[in-house]
Amino acid sequence: METNFSINYENKVVKVTLSGSLDAKRAPALADEIKKLIGKDIEKIVFFAKDLEYISSAGLRVIIFSKQKIGIDIKLYMVGATEGVLDVIKMSGIDNIMEITDTYEE
Amino acid sequence: METNFSINYENKVVKVTLSGSLDAKRAPALADEIKKLIGKDIEKIVFFAKDLEYISSAGLRVIIFSKQKIGIDIKLYMVGATEGVLDVIKMSGIDNIMEITDTYEE
Amino acid sequence: MADIIMPANMENFDRLMDFIQVEAENAGFDKKLVNKIRLACEEIIINVINYAYPDKEGDIEIKCNSNKDGSGFFIKIIDWGAPFNPLAKPEPDINAPADEREIGGLGIFLVRKVIDKFDYTREGNSNILTLFKYLS
């Protein structure tokens, strides 16, 4: 189960589409991509998680990290996450630092 | 590594295209298909093995079996087998019961 | 019963995780519970890979086993590193604001959340962590 993620940065919005497993093996590549955005003018990071099947603390850490490193004032969104992924996000209290929605409107 | 094989029967010739691994897990499905040809009027069975990467005794057994069950007078051909597969065929003496060729002409 | 031992390193991470996933599926867990089991095991496995052998190479062993009446599933994760009892770790403050929160520290916390029973023993020079999950 690979994570295939794609990142798009446009109009101060970063869109990250996740799929498969975001685990300790696969999270570092995402962290590397997010690091490349440090210093850019960003208002929102939107994670599209409809096809994300599994997340571990390594994956959560990338999300926390993106807020800490890109800017503490940016807004994080988690869109369409499945029940299992949402459970893990809530368990760890990360739902406090992001907006969880079913769909996303531009 | 799955074996994807395809079988075609036309003009008294059976063409079997093999790929991947023909091992103990995957050989029985091929044997089942060959069993369906018992009783048909067949002169040749041609195994196309260019993409076959691995064969074990279970795979060899299907080849011997096809000669024994379809008819001892039919001709077997093994076309385009890679070095590793050919080694196993020769080691086991199966090269005595079939014609080994690089290419096949109708 | 199934058992695997191999060097505790990132190259073997997927093999270890696949082993557990198949065992959990074979034991009859649905997809959601399989993923909880994967989560707990990943957190422990990653800790063994990262921390158990600071200046040498070492092995990790994973044993999977259904319990006698088939109502649940044991996973034992064993290493031969320095004594470490994850149950003795204080829980992280999951309510801290993001800017104050330490990156990390969540692993063992999540294990406790998704697993039904959790046991640690030191036997000889090995750390044995036993995780137990009910089938439903």
Place this chain on the structure above:
Amino acid sequence: MADIIMPANMENFDRLMDFIQVEAENAGFDKKLVNKIRLACEEIIINVINYAYPDKEGDIEIKCNSNKDGSGFFIKIIDWGAPFNPLAKPEPDINAPADEREIGGLGIFLVRKVIDKFDYTREGNSNILTLFKYLS
């Protein structure tokens, strides 16, 4: 070193074979030699699955290990079935015409052909087969 134990059945065949393949690749064998190692192990594994436990379920263990000077690779295949020494089997007649040839009997013959050293011991109630292959 890596080690795996699981029930000896066809459901586990691919997992056992994948385990060996990755270990052989990690040990540095090229593709052709990896396939020879796969072949030898498949023949033994299939025999354990088919014959070692005629009227019960039982386990199979596989241990992979490079030798000390790194010039070769050991695979131990262990079962707890009735005593069976494959080295004591007579070789099949590979020159028999196809119509006379028995279907089967090739397995152990092929193991001998592709493996450099081959050893059998009975220890307690286990059969231990050790295969050794030089890296080149």
